[in-house]
Amino acid sequence: MTKSAHFLFTLIVASLCIAAGTLEAQTQWFSAELSGANEVGNPGDDDGWGLGVVRIGSDSVSYYIWVTDISSPTAAHIHTGSAGVNGSVAINFEVAFTDNGDGSFVAFGEVSADTGTLASVIANPTGFYFNVHNGDHPAGAVRGQVLGGGSAESALTPRAPGSRSREWSISVRCSRAIQWRL
DSSP states (O other), X not given: OOHHHHXXXXXXXXXXXXXXXXXXXXXXXXXEEEEXXXXXXXXXXXXXXXXXXXXXXXXXXXXXXXXXXXXXXXXEEEEEOOTTOOOOEEEEEOOOOEEOXXXXXXXXXXXXXOHHHHHHHHHOGGGEEEEEEESSOXXXXXXXXXXXXXXXXXXXXXXXXXXXXXXXOOEEEOSSSOEEEO
16 A cells, blocks of 8 residues: 555554544644654654654643654654754653554553643744654654644644655554554
8 A cells, every 4th residue: 555545554654533523522633743853952753753643632641653764763742842852852752662663652541630721822833842752862863843823634634745756654543442454
């Protein structure tokens, strides 16, 4: 299956999740295209890249992070900071990355978060960034500004890694009971 077909299927699944009513009215979706080249101050992983997606509820954040071409990830967060600026951790994901066996890693879950911080992300998403760390790059292996906002489609649509020539896979988790794997 091509990258375009994978991505189209992901959008269809996300639409089904919305249609199924798994989202609350106040839920907002955001995403980030992750790259080692986006790291600031310390070099990230040159060929590392990935995707981060979050669903922000009233007092919690559900997250999905997929990365590839980096060594085993050890931590992931959303930090305060615009593009080119480092900042402190705003939302700490309690990640346990799974090795997909193809050079990629995935983590998903849900964490509680301060309502003021969540309101700040919703009001100014580009003032925050995803950062994934590993042993080789403890200051950050891949980074990407938080973008999107609103529906799952608007969060996912601009993030397709279309410039990559290799195959990729992604999981979309709509609820604790349903998971699709492409």
